Amino acid sequence: MPFRSSIILTFLATLLLSLSGCDNSRDDGVVDAVIIGSPDGMYAPGYRLAASGQLLRGATAEGLVGLNAAGEVVPALADRWIVTDDGQSYIFRLRNGEWANGTPLTGESVRASLDRNLRELQGTSLGLDLSPISEVRAMTGRVVEIRLEAPVPGLLQLLAQPELGLQRDAEGTGPMALERDEAAAVLTMLPPDRRGLPMIEGWDKTIRPVRVQAMAAPAAIEQFDSGAADIVLNGRVNSLSLADTGALSRGTVRLDAALGLFGLRVNKSRGFLADAGRREALSLAIDRPSLVAPFNIGGWVPTTRIVDPTLSGSLDSSQERWPDLSLEQRRATASARVALWKAANGGDAPRLTIAMPTGPGSGILFRQIRASLSSVGIASELVGPDADADLELVDRLARFDSPRWFLNQFNCSLKQGLCSADADALVLDAISPGGPGERADLLLQAEREMLASNVYIPFGAPIRWSLVRGDVEGFATNRWGLHPLPPLAMGPI
Known part of the structure; x- marks a missing residue:
């Protein structure tokens, strides 16, 4: 036992x-x-x-x-x-x-x-x-x-x-x-x-x-x-640009190698986003390494997966989506899907709103996202966190190191954006009695189902x-x- x-x-x-403790600069204990x-x-x-x-x-x-x-x-x-x-x-x-x-x-x-x-x-x-x-x-x-x-x-x-x-x-x-x-x-x-x-x-x-x-x-x-x-906690990407290490005389920026979700959730199934294949075009277009490049963060690992591929016991090893396609090839595929939609909708480019928390870091991140989407013919607009937006930034820390945590964040019962009832059913089956291999297989199927539905556009790990x-x-x-x-x-x- x-x-x-x-x-x-x-x-x-x-x-x-x-x-050992903290020596407060004011010596007030x-x-x-x-x-x-x-x-x-x-x-x-x-x-x-x-x-x-x-x-x-x-x-x-x-x-x-x-x-x-x-x-x-x-x-x-x-x-x-x-x-x-x-x-x-x-x-x-x-x-x-x-x-x-x-x-x-x-x-x-x-x-x-x-x-x-x-x-x-x-x-x-x-x-x-x-x-x-x-x-x-x-x-x-x-x-x-x-x-x-x-x-x-x-x-x-x-x-x-x-x-x-x-x-x-x-x-x-x-x-x-x-x-x-x-x-x-x-x-x-x-x-x-x-x-x-x-x-x-x-x-x-x-x-x-x-x-x-x-x-x-x-x-x-x-x-x-x-x-x-003496200490400042809960810094996120929207405020990271304010913490200029060159201006700090008595402290250091400490970055967590955090586990969780950092990407865009699809909130609306309308217009260009009504089709899973067109939603995939957004994920195909994103140049993930460039997203956080302006922040000079070392060691940040991008991913095309929902479940963090570095997770201990991760599903399907570290396989990313579209492993045989270069960024240029992915963008060519996305551009073709955008062109088909434009031809069927009067020639106007799709325009999407993206909700993010306020802060200069959000502006920096949005400009990187906008450049990626623009490269395939999609226009985008930054809106506030409470706006009724097409897409919304997800920036969330994991509670425990299981694929189930990642999949649960998009459960239909939460009523937060688009979801996959089929993926939810597989996750539910995975917590029923059964062997470890069967549970792992069900969770792998659930992630594949959710990836195919393209309800979430992953970037990588959250920044804290x-x-x-x-x-x-x-x-x-x-x-x-x-x-x-x-x-x-x-x-x-």
Whole structure:
């Protein structure tokens, strides 16, 4: 029986020893973090969280497991667990602790909280990822079992997502407590005994508060450049051009080798986009390596696939679409399809609107896309993120490393753009009982079906960046692009 466990005392001691803290430029003993985004998103209730809301939820409401700075799964409310040989049962042993209201942390109370989260996430892509969960059972004392309809190798990663943080009476168990200070949230580590952990002498000498604000990218970068912020998180392609490394005197741009989706979703099945073959013309025309060339990003790998071909255990190896066609040949094919459409529609070139988030980086990216589409006779116009556009930029981080995550983002039940009911049916079949080979084959068929429908024009991996002052530790780039706040609170011993 595979066994995965960790003694929480060892974990806590290792965390304190391995993470040195941040020397704030103002010497006020506080780590100042700025998250690029809307301030409203920090405190939004519910389960559709902005990046700032994810970070605060993850800091104040632990799940059964959590993520460390490197994006690795670590113990949280559960201090150890086992997985049965068939991969369809995960049994968690809870630590000895209490909810925020002082009631004991029991298997039954955790089961009720987890069941509530799973219900609330129905209708979301994360809910689809979690759909193989068939039952959550409270066992004796502080033991909880999660049963699955089919094995989910990435289940622990899913359970570590901020939306799976467990609460009772709308309050979590930490590891941090939150107080609002005007526009900022001040987070402080709870004492170990408040979290049901063994006390460590002098624990409070090794931590410091983390003050968090959310603001637009220009203001966030200004805070960093002025020395008012130690770290800036959640940078995306639309703001990357603002983070000029040549102008930074006390920090560095840190890029995550992130896993996820970065491309154009087809929102409208009308006009030129009504036919899958013509939608394919857009994908044929895109010069993917040129898209991010103006940003000088090293190591970014373009792809014509929906499922990231670098994924461990990726489907169909690293085979890209149209492997025997050069860009010129692909564009010749696309141009011929555009010409046929023009001949049947009065000779006018197709004109498409593309919705992207505001920011100078979006303008740079759009100009590269426009040049590619123009090369085959397609005109395009950039519109705002809330516009009723033909195409929309998808820039999304993966929750776990499975082909199913990529395919779930286009599920018809989400009602976000064009979709493939046939692909959805294959994904559903893949989470029914069956052998690993059969499941992999079904997911491969689902991706091929979705590629054939051309509801999405992939570019490559999403781009995430942070600004991190040179003396800040407790931060690490990771493939999930998610940077938890508790490690930033750890100071030098």
